Structures are given as structure tokens and as C-alpha cells.
Amino acid sequence: MTGPSATEAKAELRRLLETLERQRTSVMQRVCGPDVPEPWAVYPGESGVFDRASRSQFYYHRHEPSDHEAGHFHTVRLFRDRVAHLVGISMAPDGWPQALFTVNLWLVGDGEESVSNLKTYVRRFRLDERQAEADMSRAGSDASRPLMAAVICFVNLVFQAFLSDIEALQVEKARAIEQYRKSHGGSDPFDDRSVEVLSRIAIDVRA
Template sequence: MGDLDLLTQDELEALTEAAREVALCARVLAKTGDNVISEVLRGAGPFYEWRHYPPSDVYDSEYHAQFYYHAHPPEERVEGEHGHFHTFLRPLGMPEGIRPVALPDLEPDEDGNDALAHLVGISMDRSGRPIRLFTTNRWVTGETWYRAEDVIRMLDGFVVDHARPSWPLNRWITALVRFYRPRITTLLMQRDAAVARWQTDHPDSYVYDDRGLEVPSETAVDLDSDMAAVEAAMRRMRRGLRQAGGRR
């Protein structure tokens, strides 16, 4: 989780609240033997590689956040992965002033809401727990490319606030992106650095369409350990605030 002691009180409290929400959603699902994977696949029939679940993705028309779940063939998955979520934000949900990078092949956004940005991928194990966060090159999801700094500004706008296909699933993925905001921020900065290096090392390639670069940055995650780290940092901050108050 990085150096949590460098976060402000507001930032740390936001992570703590997000952790509680993630844990709550997992707990209520577990009471009926479910998890977020069983929720996104509910009623879908056989699970096919590459297919989007649900078929039309999950899209919040108020916040313009979007996600879907899918899986690659077993030989293309990281160890322990069942499948992964891809998360996005569409232009109508983005902060003011954000524009795509002016790449040579940038296509006009005719309806004003098609130039979506990929935020982060979330690899899941079979039990419904996240095991990895990763970014993607442009060709992977067909996204429109935005600078890492702008995608970081989009993270707080990823909100899925409706009941379909699953209220606890939507709340869980919203809270998970918020909980891992510091890690995602680092991954996005690493993404842009990796893309720049690749273009320098492969001058004859157009990096954004180069199949040799699929995942510019990734990191393993351990949700229990990461939540415990946030709780410990929150305790240290509260203890420090009490001590500072006692010295006045």
C-alpha cells in the first residue's frame, strides 16, 4: 500500500471507509455462499473465455462508470486467476477540462460520450478475492488514451450506484477502486513511463497498437494484509493526534 503514513487524515479516513464497504459487501454475499464472481455470472449459463459478463457490461448512466468481467484462456492467465474486471469511465463522468491525448489516429467522439478511459484491471481468484491490479495498453480494450495524471483525476468518479446486476457487487467494485486508489495512482504513472520506454526502445513501432506491450504495469495485492495496514496507519494517526493535543 506504499507509505500510508504520508497520507493526510482525510485520505486515510477515505481508505478506511472504503475498506469497511468492501468487507461489508463480501460478508453479506458470503452469508448465502456467494461472492462477487458468482454475482456477475449469475444466470449467465456456461462460462466462456473472452465473453463479457454481463453481456452488455455494467453501466451507470448517472456517473458514466462502466465495468465488465471476463477471462482469457488458462495459458494466458496469471497464476491463480479465474478472470478479471475491466473498469472504465466515460467522458460525461470525467472532471472538467480533461481531454484525450492528441494521438495521430485519435477519432472524433461524435456523441460526446464514446471516448472512454480504462482505469484499472482487477484480477480475481476463484473465491472472489482480488489478487492483482494492472493497467493495459490502448489496443487491449480499445479505449481512448488519456494521460496518467488525468486518469488519476477520474478515479473518484468511478461510482456504480444501481441494483443491477447486483447491488453488493456494484458497491464492492466501487469501494475497491477507492480503497486501492494509492496503488492505482502508482500503476498509472508506471503505465505512462513504460509506454514511453517501449516507444523509445521500439522506434519503428506505434506503441499504442503494439501487441508486444499488453500490460504496462501490474502489482499483486493481498486484501486482508492491505486492510490491516490501513487500520494500523489509522491507529497511528489517531494516537499521534491525541499526543499532539495533550502537548498543547
């Protein structure tokens, strides 16, 4: 069964965000609750939202207070012994996504993956609401299920609406890694704390 086209997914994503605006809330508030999120804390709970069947997971956090970003969602592919970071979703203060980016391996402790593998994981990324609810319940998460439904829908729609961009970011990430190696005598950037973002693209859901 195929999902919506990128154009259809983008329109659906726009409607979802507009609905949340009318309700005077946002996906960030849905995932963090009424309190201001603590810098570097993971939301919701300690393990975010995950679907063991699809091996998909996402969580939200923010760094120190910033004027240009409210925070971001990290999305990963789960394995028994590691994770593969797929893409970050940067959120503007108004509650709308503003950019997509990939990160250096040290940020999430993942292992190096080929571009081909990462593209495959991106295409397969999706959380089923009921499966995620069951998995979170078994893990003892106290996240509100009704509130999480909109957030799960949001993350899934971002992948559907911007699939080609997310795949392209994996190529740019690999190029950035190779460029680093060329300029650093063949050394990998994976433990270089000065290198965080490897590729990034601005997005506009309203366009």
C-alpha cells in the first residue's frame, strides 16, 4: 500500500499544523507538556517515541535558549546494538518546521552507515500509532497517548513530504565526511566535537 504523494503529504502536514495553531498549541507543546522544556532533556520521557516493529524512533529536545530555533526532533533507525540517525527536524519558535539536517556520529552515538543503507532506512521510517502506544506502555512511558497521536502524524508526514530532500541530505552528509577526511589527513570526523551538523536544508511547509 502506497502512501500519499509528497505534494499531498505536504498539504496534509500544513493542515495539521494550522489545526494545532487554531487550538493554540504546537507539536512541541504536545510532546513536552505545559512546562518549558529543559535544555538537553529528551521528550517525551527518557526514550522518546518508538515503534519496535518498524524500528523507528524519534524524540525532541532543545539546546540552550535560542532566537532562531525552539528545538528539534531527532529521528533514528533502531538496531539491537546501535542506532542510525536519519534526520533532524529543526522547529521554528512559531511551531513550524524550518529545516532538516544530519549530524555527526558522536552526537547520538550511532555507527557509520552507507548512503544506500541510510536511504533505505529513510524510506522505511514510519511509526504506527497503535504499535508505538503499545511499545511506550510496555516501556513504562507516561506520555499522553492522545497528545502523541498528532506528533507521530507530524513526524510521519515530514518524511513523506520531504523524502527526496532527506535522501539528498544523506548524500551531502557522505560528501562532508569525505571532504573532512581529505582536509585532515584521512582522519574521520566522527569524534570531532567541533563538527556537529554535516548537511542541512531549509524547508517551508507553507510554500
